[in-house]
Amino acid sequence: MKHTQSRVRRPASSGPEKRSRSSGAVAARTGIGDRWQAWIDHHRHVARESLHRFLATPMASAMTALVIAIALALPAALQLGLANFQRAVAGWDGQPQISVFLHKDARAAVVESFATKLRGDPAIAEVTYISPEEALAEFEQASGLGDLLVGLDANPLPAVLLLRPRDTGNSEKMQALVENLRDHALSDSVVLDLAWVQRLTQLTELGQRLSAGLALLLALGVILVVVNTIRLHIESRREEILVVKLVGGTNAFVRRPFLYSGLCYGAFGGLLAWCLLLGAVLLLSGPISSLSSSYGSSYTLAGPGISYFTGLIGGAALLGLLGAWLAASRHLRAIEPS
Incomplete structure (x- = not known):
């Protein structure tokens, strides 16, 4: 009887059931560190790919960056001229x-x-x-x-x-x-x-306000140029965007490459603007030095330094990023898989 009961109980043992449960699918949880590393890796990959796309079409990219550079160089040149004018006047008797x-x-x-x-x-x-x-x-x-x-x-x-x-x-x-x-x-x-000193101060303030107004107007032009360029990029990659959205890609995921493209356009445009300023200063420094020496002065024209370099590249990059975000946010909503 005991032998019979032991034979009956053996099939009811939990050993096979444990092996069956342990062989099933297990859902793994992704930690915050892994998600952060994946986000960083994707940004690095997208930035590299955007730079490669920018350099893959050098003529078209250079033309767009040159338009941005000219728009940025105009107010920057006016501001640099005002700074040189103030430096030249400081050598005179500018006090009442x-x-x-x-x-x-x-x-x-x-x-x-x-x-x-x-x-x-x-x-x-x-x-x-x-x-x-x-x-x-x-x-x-x-x-x-x-x-x-x-x-x-x-x-x-x-x-x-x-x-x-x-x-x-x-x-x-x-x-x-x-x-x-x-x-x-x-x-x-x-x-x-005192009258001429007041007039000089008012003239300098007028020039600064004109420079600020021109900078705002041309900054808007830079944003519009980047918006139109990124819109064309989105249209050329419409099929790719549809596939990414079909497999679950979010708008933020799809938007990221275009943001880096706008960043590239802005940064290279700012670099070209600084080069244009430097070229203009080198072109004018000789005649200005000759003119100042004829008046017995040792005045030399000051060029765009590191502050202009960082300001132009950083400001242009931010304008490009803003224009790309506006274009991507508007046009990506209209591309949805049916």
Whole structure:
């Protein structure tokens, strides 16, 4: 009986069932690290493929990048010109100046004492005395009328004190200083040379605003160029996109190669824009140096440095990326498998 029961129980043992369950399919879970590595690998692969596609059609890619470069080089050249203009003006006397014309009968000792007193004034940074003889010699050299001035019985020019205010940003303090100088007994006339400095500042601000407006307008042009180029890329790969979406590819997955293509167009366009600026500077530096040396100046034209290099390439790459994203987001929704 026990032998019979043992034979009956043996088929009911769990050994075969365990082997059967262990031989079934097992669902594996992908960790965050694996998914992150797969995302990085796909980005690396797509970036390499996009660069290869960009270089595979050099003529078409170069034409598009050149259009982007010209659009970027125009506002960058204007900004570079303004920077060189400000650097050139900085070498001149660009600060407001007060000219104090003294009475002609003022004695030299009294004038020297007055100048010493002004040099001790904390509101005045610098005092320069120009004698009547120095003023006449400077006028002869500037006007070229030396022969006519020889016939004069006396020097008609007075002595002048040139004052440079310390606080040039406060017009009220400068006006108060001018009024105090006018009340002095030695002062015949006081002139504040401030108008041309204000005009120069306003002209520079106008140029900066024009540069910013032109940059915004041409940046929009760059985006439109990239949008149209990426749209053509999407249409040429319509069948490939349909296959990817049929096997479960998302819009983000399909969009990724076109984003890298826009990045390539923008980056190469920015590089070409920097090369155009550098070429223009090399072309103009010789004549400008010759012109400045004729005026006794050692001014040289400054070229686009590393800031322009990184700014143009980085800004153009971002514009290309934005244009590609706009084009891909709009046109990929219209491509769906039926």
